[in-house]
Amino acid sequence: MTTLVDATLIAADSALRTLFAPHRAGRVCPTVPEPMQAEHTTPLSTEEKTLAGALMRVNHVGEICAQALYTSQALAARLGPGTHAHKEALARHLEAAGQEETDHLAWCKQRLDELNSRPSLLNPLWYAGAFGIGLLAGRLGERVSLGFVVETERQVEAHLDSHLDRLPLQDHASRAIVAQMKADEVRHAREAQNAGATELPTVVSGLMKSAAKVMTTIAHRV
Ligand SMILES: [Fe+2]
Numbered sequence: 001m002t003t004l005v006d007a008t009l010i011a012a013d014s015a016l017r018t019l020f021a022p023h024r025a026g027r028v029c030p031t032v033p034e035p036m037q038a039e040h041t042t043p044l045s046t047e048e049k050t051l052a053g054a055l056m057r058v059n060h061v062g063e064i065c066a067q068a069l070y071t072s073q074a075l076a077a078r079l080g081p082g083t084h085a086h087k088e089a090l091a092r093h094l095e096a097a098g099q100e101e102t103d104h105l106a107w108c109k110q111r112l113d114e115l116n117s118r119p120s121l122l123n124p125l126w127y128a129g130a131f132g133i134g135l136l137a138g139r140l141g142e143r144v145s146l147g148f149v150v151e152t153e154r155q156v157e158a159h160l161d162s163h164l165d166r167l168p169l170q171d172h173a174s175r176a177i178v179a180q181m182k183a184d185e186v187r188h189a190r191e192a193q194n195a196g197a198t199e200l201p202t203v204v205s206g207l208m209k210s211a212a213k214v215m216t217t218i219a220h221r222v
């Protein structure tokens with residue numbers, strides 16, 4: 001049985017590893033097939049590299065937040081009501097999705113390095129904020145917690161779509177990563193929906209969009 005101390009230590013370990021340890025992806029970093037690359041072979045200009053770096057920094061922040069959300073929601077699941085087996089099943093569902101977000105985190109960091117860019121200086125702040133929001137969502141019950149996953153993943157999907165419009169056409173490496181992330185986020189939303197998610201009130205999804213807008217605007221620069 002997982003105790004409060006165990007669950008808190010798991011969450012603390014996850015936070016420290018997310019913020020301060022290098023991440024190893026479980027899957028190979030996605031790339032675009034060569035015939036598609038041949039259509040746009042011009043090297044990136046300095047301006048394009050700067051733009052791609054800023055967009056990938058925003059995506060990296062999104063993945064830091066994803067780690068915080070899945071970790072805190074799994075923690076809340078373990079501390080919530082219900083049988084041990086049921087709580088553990090929900091926590092493991094959330095952690096499995098979080099594991100795929102680790103791939104996203106590693107791919108975004110790798111691409112930031114290749115673009116001579118850097119992660120957000122405010123990552124500990126983003127992590128703490130997302131952790132608190134995830135804990136709150138998790139404490140509101142299983143169906144709300146899963147509903148929060150669905151809404152978050154849908155908003156991330158729309159956000160990644162907008163980045164596919166904005167990234168330079170010849171930045172195949174960033175585009176391939178964003179496209180694979182988008183496919184994974186769509187599946188995370190579907191799996192949470194199938195697990196019994198409830199629809200969140202419009203006002204809550206509106207607040208989530210506003211919070212995400214603040215984060216993406218700041219992370220674009222800092
Ligand atoms: Fe992700």
Ligand SMILES: [Fe+2]
Nearest residue numbers: 153184185188
């Ligand atoms: Fe996701």
